Amino acid sequence: MNQENSQKTILALLRSALDRWCKGDTFGYADLFARDATYFDPRTETRIERSAAVQDHFRQYYEGKINVPRFEMPNPKFQLHGTIAVLTYNWYPFSGDGERLSGWNATEVWQNSDDQWKIIHGHWSLVQPK
Amino acid sequence: MNQENSQKTILALLRSALDRWCKGDTFGYADLFARDATYFDPRTETRIERSAAVQDHFRQYYEGKINVPRFEMPNPKFQLHGTIAVLTYNWYPFSGDGERLSGWNATEVWQNSDDQWKIIHGHWSLVQPK
Numbered sequence: 230m231n232q233e234n235s236q237k238t239i240l241a242l243l244r245s246a247l248d249r250w251c252k253g254d255t256f257g258y259a260d261l262f263a264r265d266a267t268y269f270d271p272r273t274e275t276r277i278e279r280s281a282a283v284q285d286h287f288r289q290y291y292e293g294k295i296n297v298p299r300f301e302m303p304n305p306k307f308q309l310h311g312t313i314a315v316l317t318y319n320w321y322p323f324s325g326d327g328e329r330l331s332g333w334n335a336t337e338v339w340q341n342s343d344d345q346w347k348i349i350h351g352h353w354s355l356v357q358p359k
Numbered sequence: 360m361n362q363e364n365s366q367k368t369i370l371a372l373l374r375s376a377l378d379r380w381c382k383g384d385t386f387g388y389a390d391l392f393a394r395d396a397t398y399f400d401p402r403t404e405t406r407i408e409r410s411a412a413v414q415d416h417f418r419q420y421y422e423g424k425i426n427v428p429r430f431e432m433p434n435p436k437f438q439l440h441g442t443i444a445v446l447t448y449n450w451y452p453f454s455g456d457g458e459r460l461s462g463w464n465a466t467e468v469w470q471n472s473d474d475q476w477k478i479i480h481g482h483w484s485l486v487q488p489k
Contacts, residue, residue: 308397
């Protein structure tokens, strides 16, 4: 697998899904999860398992509730090992006035299967100031 | 690689390191990180890179500051893909009186290299009640 192409492919999938997320549509991001994926975020009490449950979780907490005109995801990093890519990044949503609304740490473990990249584990958490 | 043995080996390494962590000694856990590891927790502003920086971070924020008589890590889950193991668990420290002090979501991506398991990415975050 070509490393540069893998990174470009994953980032394109992700940016497109996060663009939809920022308009309140969580289904694009949910669609990136593999059927047997696992997931953590600040609203989960315990690990969520399987993509259907991830989709339900997004629908319950976030669907239609997000309106972010702009985001930044500085300095994404890939750790590629065969068919597995560990992607880590910070994610910053901004208001229309240019105010940073929050800061997130994001981990996604992607797997390439049948020439398709899917997230097999996601973990989102809030950056907490010192 | 035998899946059951991999899980046993990783869990034994981890429990031993977390036992030391709970006595205020962060070096055991830091030693589990591979040289080129990446790391997030609520005290990091951005991703930490390389094991030396992870060790420094633990020393700055946690070394000698933790005294947890008992912890639970219910329902750890492994997603094994070749030499990569994605381990997810919740982690609950308890006081001497049996009170649960906090709740954590933990992600560790482990890699087997030269027959040794090391963490190539760690992400710890606080479970936040609804």
